[in-house]
Amino acid sequence: MILENHIRGRRRVLDDAKKARLCELIDQESYTVEQAAESLDVSLRTVQRERRYDQDFDHEVRLALQQSPDPLKLMEHAARSHWRAAAWLLERTKPEEFARKPVNMTSLKLVATAFRYIQEAALETVPAEYHEALYRHTQAAIEQSFDCCFPMRGKWGEPKIKQLPFATPLADVQSSKFWGEPVGVLHDYDEEGNIVFPPPVDPAEVAARQARVAELKQRLAERRRQEALGPRPAAGILSPKTAETTEFNATKSAATISDATEIPSPGDPLAATDSGALPAEPTANNILSPKPPETTTSAATTSSPADGNLELVIAMVERTIDDECPETWNDTEELDHPDAQDPHIRLRLLSERLERHRRQERRQARAAEKKAKAARQRAQAQCRRAA
16 A cells, blocks of 8 residues: 555655755754764664665755865764864863963953053042043053053954953043044144144035035936836937927017018028028039038937947847846846946847846756656656556
């Protein structure tokens, strides 16, 4: 009789939850297979037998064993049964208390206590108005003595000082004043040693600088908002709703235009046109051109049609990314770079992003195909053993 899709009739001691926990202990806690089995109350032979029957479980155990072990975890496991490992942990984690020291060697805490006691005695012998000056001199000497005698101090370079066995109220007051003072300013000095003060700051200059910064921030926010709304228009084509569109004063009356326009005389050679513009000049082929050679060429006419095609290709690639991998838009740091605003660079970045996604999908498909093939082979092997 087969129960729970197992070949044998009895229930497995090593179920899926214990298998996952065993692999986790080996991978993350640096357990050996024997230690992990013992912690799960399973014999080592049961684990070995299950690895022979279940190829997936054997593969997971092999991957967990290939991970590099954590030395600290290994020492913590060994400290449970070996006293040398426990002594090593105490020496490294608490060197002030358990590290090996010579007989005539003192500790940082004892020296700090002695210096503090001397400092308190010195403050008691002088009047209160001299406490601050005396504390500064003695504290500087104590710090220098610590740096010379104890180069390897505690965490963050601070000495590990415990609660003193006696009260030092005068030194505590001066210590709070000393550490509560603002940081001093380093001035510039001239060749004669005199302090050179910086020139005064003009409030108008500061306000103008802040206004320029605010304007730049506003323009940057507007540009990012326009990019988020949709693709940009093709190069050389202005949308009627953009800020660059030429403004036209529709309220200007026809009477004003007629008054400002002078009626040219028929014999004036410069009055060939109604608007008073220069007459057309013949070109090399005796063709009259309405524009003289000095006419400024428009930026829209100088833009090549390849730029418009490039914008169209970029829009198509972005639409493909929206359809296949929209989650890639969460990382837009490289696309927000100023260099990425160039159409050629932007197209290259978008193409690389799309190609990476497609390569990843192909790898996942191959991995799923291999896993399905291995599952079919295992099922066939189980059927042969059952027969």
